[in-house]
Amino acid sequence: MSDETLATPPEEPVAALPLNVEEVLEEYRRRQMIEHMTGPMVSVIVHLVILVICFFFMVAPVDVTPRDYEVEIKDIQVKELEVKTQEIMQKVAQTQDNMPVPTVAPPAAAGDSEGGDVTNNFDTSMASADNSIVEGMSDVNFMDGSPIRIAGVYSGRTAGGRAKMMGSGPGGGGGRGNGPTLITEASVLRALRWLKENQSPDGSWAPSQPVAMSGLALLAFLAHGETPSPECKEFGETVNKGLQWLQTRMMAAPIGEPYTNAIATYALAEAYGMTKIPALKPAMEKGLAVIIKGQQDKGGWDYNYAKGQRWDLSVGGWQIQALKAGFIAGAEAPGLAEALEKSMTYLQQHAYSKKSNSFCYSNDGGARLSMQGVGALCMQLMGLGKNEEVQAAITAISQKPINWVDETRATGGDGNQVCYAWYYQTQAMFYAGIVYWKPWNAAMSIELPKNQKPDGHWESPPSAKAGGKAAPNYDPFYNTSLACLMLEVYYRFLPTYKIDLNEKKEGDSILDWGTGGSAKKDAGG
Numbered sequence: 001m002s003d004e005t006l007a008t009p010p011e012e013p014v015a016a017l018p019l020n021v022e023e024v025l026e027e028y029r030r031r032q033m034i035e036h037m038t039g040p041m042v043s044v045i046v047h048l049v050i051l052v053i054c055f056f057f058m059v060a061p062v063d064v065t066p067r068d069y070e071v072e073i074k075d076i077q078v079k080e081l082e083v084k085t086q087e088i089m090q091k092v093a094q095t096q097d098n099m100p101v102p103t104v105a106p107p108a109a110a111g112d113s114e115g116g117d118v119t120n121n122f123d124t125s126m127a128s129a130d131n132s133i134v135e136g137m138s139d140v141n142f143m144d145g146s147p148i149r150i151a152g153v154y155s156g157r158t159a160g161g162r163a164k165m166m167g168s169g170p171g172g173g174g175g176r177g178n179g180p181t182l183i184t185e186a187s188v189l190r191a192l193r194w195l196k197e198n199q200s201p202d203g204s205w206a207p208s209q210p211v212a213m214s215g216l217a218l219l220a221f222l223a224h225g226e227t228p229s230p231e232c233k234e235f236g237e238t239v240n241k242g243l244q245w246l247q248t249r250m251m252a253a254p255i256g257e258p259y260t261n262a263i264a265t266y267a268l269a270e271a272y273g274m275t276k277i278p279a280l281k282p283a284m285e286k287g288l289a290v291i292i293k294g295q296q297d298k299g300g301w302d303y304n305y306a307k308g309q310r311w312d313l314s315v316g317g318w319q320i321q322a323l324k325a326g327f328i329a330g331a332e333a334p335g336l337a338e339a340l341e342k343s344m345t346y347l348q349q350h351a352y353s354k355k356s357n358s359f360c361y362s363n364d365g366g367a368r369l370s371m372q373g374v375g376a377l378c379m380q381l382m383g384l385g386k387n388e389e390v391q392a393a394i395t396a397i398s399q400k401p402i403n404w405v406d407e408t409r410a411t412g413g414d415g416n417q418v419c420y421a422w423y424y425q426t427q428a429m430f431y432a433g434i435v436y437w438k439p440w441n442a443a444m445s446i447e448l449p450k451n452q453k454p455d456g457h458w459e460s461p462p463s464a465k466a467g468g469k470a471a472p473n474y475d476p477f478y479n480t481s482l483a484c485l486m487l488e489v490y491y492r493f494l495p496t497y498k499i500d501l502n503e504k505k506e507g508d509s510i511l512d513w514g515t516g517g518s519a520k521k522d523a524g525g
Helices: 021-059 083-093 118-127 152-157 159-165 182-197 210-223 236-252 258-275 280-294 313-329 336-351 369-381 388-398 407-411 418-432 434-450 462-467 475-487
Strands: 358-362 365-367 497-499 519-521
Touching: 152 159, 152 258, 182 210, 182 434, 182 475, 210 236, 210 258, 210 475, 236 258, 236 280, 258 280, 258 313, 280 313, 280 336, 313 336, 313 358, 313 369, 336 358, 336 369, 358 369, 358 388, 369 388, 369 418, 388 418, 388 434, 418 434, 418 475, 434 475
Parallel strands: none
Antiparallel strands: 358 365, 497 519
């Protein structure tokens, strides 16, 4: 075979297809439209399906057919309380459920025909005080941004100190009695917040009697460890403004009304003792000087710091508390120790009647249950708590525990000075020890929180309504501060000091403890 036979025959040429441009473009456009519409169509279909499903869920009938549940009841084993615990709980359970009726309670013991009307005396003598003299005066700012360390003697007032005492006894435990609870602490916070919200723009409290009411309000804040410190975020500025106003008022002019001067001095002394802010010291010492100068020869005090024969234990109680606070704070007031020592002689030899075995309201006599708290506390603060005068007073107080709606039971018929009486009695029972404190606290820690208004303040118990008088406009400030101080007694207490009178040396003061004298610190304080 030849090479030509194996060669691939040549292909025939392919005829060219006619080219229609318009048809090609039309096909291209159709395909593009389909590609662009596919996504939206799928999305619409999916959403329609979801809407249909939701519709069926919404209109579907709900199965309300009741179902049977099986309940198994078992007996609970209850451990019986001890007899003593049952007795205490029974006393607490006996509290009344009625709310108090707003009434009058001026800051003093009730007056009588023999001793004069304390209510009128307080109102008229304090109303004459001119507070306009502080207007325009430059205030000292105590809140300088520096943390304030509370002095050791007041350490129980710190957050840590209060926490340690929660549920414990007086002074931080030792089995002496009941301490603060979540209920009492919540009540205290409500009261302090009410006082904060109702503080005047100038830093004072109450439309009338602002000096005394500001002093009491500040005492309530200080007892809770609140100072003009940036660390006291909720109440620091409130205390700062209050101390500014009170310090300025004290330095502007002497305060001649005994209640007002003593309460203001008491607050300034505690503030200085806790913080050692230098600007507070001269104001405190100025108030102490007025108290020392106004003391009578027998050791007591009277209205307007009168030096006559009449003395008034209600007036004297505030003076002694202020003097003691000043001593604790380290005040340099000439005659301070001697004034305290003389006041103890006055309480034992003049204010206490051996005939009635009780403290009297004035030199004209008249034993009152409210005065038992005043006399007992003042002697306890000086370490004389075991004396017969104090023991007699404590026994009398213990027979009438706090009962908000029964003023006769609460004050022994003293009239309308219920919170005033309870303020002193609560502290006296606290210092008296567990036997007296536990039943007293069982009632107090229930009665006060229960009768507190929802916004945090207290009004007078219903006792003053019998007199038909309208409550003064400082009434809620007065009662709220006193009730708050009562609920802070667990950590507010101060150490007491005593002296062995049989070993007293010539020139020794009842407060010469730790300086070579014979007075000693009471370990129980």
